[in-house]
Amino acid sequence: MSAMASKTRRILRIGGALAVAILSFVVYWHMAERSVSRNLSGTDLAREEQWNSLGGQWVADSAEVRNSSEERGAKFIAHAGEWKDFQISGDLQISEPFGEAGVILRSSGEQEGVDAYHGYFAGIRTMDSSVEIGRADFGWRPLSHVLFHAAADPQGWFHFHVVAVGCKVALQVRSPGGEVASTLIGEDDCIQSGGFGLRSSYSSAKWKNLRVSTANQADLAAVGANAMQAAGAGDLLLSEPTAQSDVQRYTASLREEAVKHQTQPGITPISSLRYFPGRHPNVTVQGNVISLPPLLDIQDNTSTIIIPDVDPKIPLKLGDFVEAHGTLVSERFRSRLEDATIRLLWSDLPTPPLAVTAAQLTAGTYRGRFIEIEGTLISIHHQTDGDELVLKDGDQIFRALGQVDLRLHAASLKPGSRLRLRGNATALDQFTNGIYPFTVITDQVTVISAPPWWSPAHILWLVLASFVLLGCVQWVIHCVQAWHVRSLLREREELAFEMHDTLAQSFTGISYQLQAATMETRGVREMQAHVQNALRMVDLSHREASRTIAALRPQNRQASDIVAALRELAERLSYGAGLIVEAHTDGKDVELPLALTDALFRIGQEAVTNAVQHAGCTIVEIRLQLSREQVTFTVQDDGKGFSLQGQTHGLGIAGMKSRAAKVNARFTVAPAASGGTCITVAAPLLHSQGLLSELRALLTTVFTRRYLH
């Protein structure tokens, strides 16, 4: 029956899991279908949070999406889920004559890097006025490349329409001049679904009127109907054309790019400015931005120049190529351009920094250059217009100021940290305050390593913790010693009871016999009998003393041994008096804990001695009842009984009570049914008691040897 129920439960569990899985799949399929059936345009794509930027400088608003960087393979991936068969259309403008831009389809696994994604790219190339479809899998494989018949105006707006249905992708592009180029590709091992995004290379670019919607075969046919003959596979090996006419067009684009970027007449090389001391109005320089306001710094191929007091709100970024026109102030081989007007010519890539040391900067060699420097943070001060850092590198202490767009997590910077700063160094007094040899205006701070653990604060805490730990250890040792002293005192007390219960009792018996001998009047024979008894008792006492010593280290702790030993004792004490001794052990004979064995034996010894010597009894019954949880020990006689009141404080009763208490036993003295006295000890039997006792003995031994000897 139980097996049947178990089987039923298992079937129900499997059925439930299958139902949940099917339900999940249906919900997923339904959601996926819903996402595919969506149409996205206008405000759907106007918010930056709907996109993930991977390289480049992207901005999205209601009017357009634009990338102002020339970084190769800059991507802007939409957070729009999985798409299968869909189409994207829009208008695209590419700023540079040598550039390309377009859309990414069915993408996944996107990372920063030129071809770092899985998916298709359909785009426009201004360098040879062509359209292209290819596939990226962290490596680029061109699938189709079609040229416009006439060179297209790269500054105009291209209208594009790309459709992906099944394993086919079609692209149609209308140039600013109205010419249409289209191409169609098909793959057997195609990517079936994925996200979408925008991508550009070598040029800044703008997209507008973007629309994304589901597509079908009719859409694909409409766009791919007039697909043009694509280049052969051999011609796709290189991204450059090989036919002579195409090469000329390609070269023309390159020339246009080159002419745009060449140094214009009337532009002064920056390095020459320092040789003209004084103030010189109407000076024009050009260069890449290597440091942003408040200390704008531009660098050409000869040197750099600082342009102070530039409005921080001018939209500049590192790498931008600008023209600055203003008044040159050159003094003490330091030049700056004052009252300058700034004109952005084009965006370029940021200049990589030079790695320098503080000593090199102090010497002035690299001052004004875009540099990277390391230093140990001494302090950080938060200001309304940014953070101020004081650092040390070698013997040099210098200052760093965060630029307006510095995203510095000040809370993560701790004094003692090793930092790497990227920026521009200046010795102008307005930045150094006349205190530091130079100040780095930084746009990026990186923590290389956290402060070392052996900082003064940490060492102080370590010392304090050591003291506390030492105190704790001392306290524990003190407790152990106190505990051991208490144990010794308890042992002394037990020995006192022991002496009373054994030697003192024996001496009483001997004294009693010898006294009887001196008082014997019946004759020599009876007197000798008393003396013989006394001698026998001396012998017994000696043996008992030996047994007592042995009892301190008993080797046999069976319950029945206690009863047998007490029976022998009673018979010995009452020798010749005709006392009947009855001894019983009820229950399973087990080995009792050492402390309990000792307590029961001593209590029994006292009780039997009292019964023989004081009760005047004829029968003594000794009984030990053993159960799983408890042991009950009884000594009962039929004597005259005794007054509890008179004996409560006597050493015998007190000793028995004390022994019983030590083993958590209940001790009672009551009149027996036969008129005598009944002493009962009921002790709990704890299974772990033996182990604890042995552990305690072991600890006592160890601590005694270690600390007291």
Next chain:
Amino acid sequence: MRAFGRHLALGLLVVLVVSTGCRNESATVAVIPRTTATLLWEPMHLGVVEAARSRGYHIYWNAPAEDGDLEKQLSEFTSCVERRYSGIIFAPDETVASRSVVLDAVGRGLPVVIVNDQLGPPAGRLLSYVRNDEALGARLAAERVAEILHAHGSIAIIAIDSRNESGLFREEEFERVMARIAPAIQIVHRQFGDPIVTRQQQIAQEILESHKADAIVAMTAIGTRGAYYAKLASKNAASVRIVGFDQDLISPIQSGDVDSVVVEDTRTIGQIAMANLAAEAHGSSVKGVTLVPPLLMTRENMNAPEFIRLWQFSAYAWQQQ
């Protein structure tokens, strides 16, 4: 007891699945060149993948979008070390700054093959070098300059790569060979470079406008492109010859605007680097430093098979890497 058996079996299954996952991850090699999607580095991509496929490895290939982006390259390297690939093939963008991360990776037991740089630490059980034979490349360029200038005239050297030990060695070796084979040719201008094409163009423009050199020798691909752009934009510079290093644009060679370029055989470099890495991963010893001879590409030989084989990366189906 039965429940315990079930739990044990489930635990073993989980361990099996997890360990299988680790093994898959460990069979992937990370390759980090200075940048990607260029004629210089994509042949190496192809070479690595060819060698990896025959040995049962997968490839993770990525690098900064632009040359000179040291920060992103080191970040990529560190990330690959943390992801516990079975090895890394690395072309450092900057020699000195890359030393510590490479030594750290080797210290963690990760095999590393350095491509196209003399990083500094000697080759060992987990570290080897495969690089372009810069001495031979410098000789090819020097001989070409001597030939086109008939061993007389003046040259300007631009775009000297000061961030890279191989770049400095390339320039020093070029000057040494020039002095030996064509002592009458004067070097009238030397300038360090950076990865900004516009700046290299403006440097070359200044040289062209000053008419002080008969030829420009550009020590990097970006420098070569900058010199080419300057020549394109100039009206009176047709007679100035350009000899460059490292393949970039092909059409300027075809048109004759760039006389010649010393082309690195990065496909072979990639093949050897991957073979070395696989051997290091299996505890085998490899040659500490392997030099791969470069080729001089001119308009006359640019369609030779040894060059065409370099551009075949475009036909490769990268989803299989």
